[in-house]
Amino acid sequence: MGYTSENLAEIAIDTPQTLAEPSVRIKNLDLNFGSVKVLQNLNLDVGKGEFLVLLGSSGCGKSTLLNCIAGLLDVSGGQIFINGKNVTWSEPSERGIGMVFQSYALYPQMTVEGNLSFGLKNARIPKEEIAKRVARAAEILQIEPLLKRKPSALSGGQRQRVAIGRALVRDVDVFLFDEPLSNLDAKLRADLRVEIKRLHNQLDNTMIYVTHDQVEAMTLADRIAIMKGGKIQQLAAPGEIYNRPVNKYVAGFIGSPSMNFLQGNIQTGDTDVFLSGDVSIPLAGYAFDGLGRSPGKAWLGIRPEHILTGAEAEAAPFNTQAVIEIVEPMGSDTLVWTQLAGERIRIRMDGQSDVREGDTITIGFHAERVSLFDEATENRI
């Protein structure tokens, strides 16, 4: 029973988190740019206090969806509810959201304090209240020493903290992040990622976070929505997405290095096997129950880290000999390229293994680690 994008809406509503009134509810959302349909009939519920990550490659419509929630784009159809209120046609400032952008989007001529308080002053919030909120945000984000500085005198990481602060002082329930860490270097990105997670634990706000970086998605999310071509492919917890990808796209997108795929046929009978070239892989113990219904052409997917070597491989139900073509040592582990059934595949080995190019090793795996995808629909079998 695979969940495809068609019956996702029901599944989303079924999860216990969203049975309570959702914080953000998107119903049958359409969005067109002229004749280009970017989002079509999209449904999504985000629970109160949930950290939802929208993950997908560039151009799949993540920012467009986030901008619709924020009210920065006029939707072409459908409805958006925030905290039970229909905000489909409300101004962004009236929706109870705060937003953080990839380019920080700070007001460059104002000090940090000015950046934090500009919106509040404009909303005629009393001075003492503004001062209180700015002080609180500055304390949470540890930017108190920077308050009198201009953004140009800050580092990228500090600027993004200020941008988060600007969302924080709005005192809202829903935070929207559009690739907030993409402009930072790797080290800062890791630091600020932890910071955002800490912030979420501390504040308990609903957060919707757009990224194309699967590490960010896996580490931050309560649930991940994987998008492709304006559709949500799978909406589930990170572990679920990793272990039970609903289709070949999701399987290949999540995991680094990505999953290996072999093209072949499923043969059912006394023993179920997957045939690819001259390789026959027994499927006894396959983790999903669709085998009986779909004999025929299929893809077999196996993650690099699930391919065993050495004694473990000898003991596995499927094993074979393979010649190592390329070795990529990465410190903590070593990536090895070889061939299986005519396909180039990757194997993740221990970083201490002393394999060399040209060696012949035994590789193997268990059927419960394997995912099979229908060749025509690419959905999981």
Place this chain on the structure above:
Amino acid sequence: MAIAEIQGQSTEDVRPPVRLFRNLNAKIASIPMIMTAVFVFIGCTVWTIVHSFTKSRLLPKLDFVGLDQYERLWGTRRWLVSIENLAIYGICSLVLSLVIGFTLAALLDRKIRFENTFRTILLYPFALSFIVTGLVWQWILNPDFGIQSVVRGWGWESFTFDPLYNPDIVIFGILIAGIWQGSGFIMVVMLAGLRGIDEEIWKAARVDGIPTWKTYIFVVIPMMRPVFVTALVLITSGIVKVYDLVVAQTSGGPGIASEVPAKYVYDKMFQAQNLGQGFAASTMMLLSVVIILIPWAYLEFGGKKRG
């Protein structure tokens, strides 16, 4: 002290390159331009200033008469009118060009349809020379053929609109032509500046609930400071060039009502055969430019070192 230590250390290891020889090729290549600047600009300027203290008439002669030429200059009504006209034209043209140019650019930037068409139409006047612009507007403002006769033709017999023939407002007739010609270009410069503003700044302001006009005034315009400086330089050069427009539209008339300093200089030097007077007038023009430029340069460049 710390600096001395560091320098002392580094000389032991590697000798820092001599500053004069850094980017040597570029420096050699720029020598002709530097020479031109020194000899042509500075040399000619000094020569002009020196001769403004002489009683040169048809030919320059080093026959010094002290401040006589200046006394005569400031006693001439035509010069005083010229200065007044330039001041009115300059201030109005500066303010109106900036306001109109920015407003048009902001309107175009709101992603309207047919943007390219509008931009071309508005930019077109800039492709014309001042002489053509002057003549076109001379016709439009001519009471017998232009706006006045058209409106009278509709039946409003008492309507009068003849700025080029009314000494009190003739400078505004010239101003209209100048603005018409220059605003399109300023608009394009401003539009380029507006397009350089990150889209996400606008989004952030909307999420903050800042109205569009406030976003322009408090966020966007301050970000566009370099663009405004460029526009300012362009407009100022247009103000100095107003000579052609005056010649084409009114030749300084009616009477001397639309004279400008550049025309005074030209007439004195090449028609009245009074070089000394022309040099004195041009030295005064240079002086006023310097008086405007120095505080600006101080703010622009002196400020940077401090800040």
